[in-house]
């Protein structure tokens with residue numbers, strides 16, 4: 001069986017934990033698991049390495065995880081916490097452009113936000129080189145032997161993507177999974193899913209809702225991500241049933257090989 005590895009590079013919500021200026025018990029916690037950079041993940045298999053989202057902490061995440069090359073980058077959506085580290089792809093794209101994929105809406109947003117990357121400017125100032133392509137919800141793309149498929153999900157009033165690669169799926173920001181998308185989530189070994197906090201939120205799953213979705217999708221194992229400072233890691237350990245775990249920054253997971 002082909003082995004897949006997913007590394008949770010970041011597991012925090014949009015503002016990260018600790019929140020600057022916040023004195024709450026989670027932000028002041030000495031438990032390292034309560035320090036969460038903005039959410040992103042790395043999937044590796046068959047000698048290929050793909051990044052999901054370029055968080056504002058991408059550089060630090062890349063150093064921590066020892067990322068020295070990438071084969072492609074996939075964006076879930078254009079919110080700042082999932083996109084704004086894009087410039088730091090510079091160091092990994094000196095030699096050749098990195099293929100990048102997103103929905104049409106997200107790709108348009110990336111080009112608007114990072115317009116300088118696609119403009120002819122002076123020589124010498126190296127820029128991140130991304131060969132950006134949009135993928136329709138019913139398309140998939142092969143990165144070498146790896147097939148990557150978008151999983152359309154609803155995030156507040158936006159339609160965004162989760163991504164599936166082999167038996168691993170990553171759905172970060174979501175408040176609803178459309179019925180058609182469940183068919184794309186069958187037979188998963190690992191599901192990573194966003195679970196913001198216990199209190200309701202208009203654009204994110206609560207912990208309770210994420211657990212409900214996991215029950216419906218029935219992956220072998222599931223991990224929670226995009227976590228807010230309103231919940232501690234220990235609280236999440238207590239709130240999760242067997243085979244469901246809170247994510248933490250740097251956590252490396254492997255499918256049975």
Ligand SMILES: [Zn+2]
Pocket residue numbers: 013014079081082173226
């Ligand atoms: Zn987010």
Ligand SMILES: [Zn+2]
Pocket residue numbers: 018019022023024025026027028229
């Ligand atoms: Zn706090």
Ligand SMILES: [Zn+2]
Pocket residue numbers: 077079155173
């Ligand atoms: Zn978002």
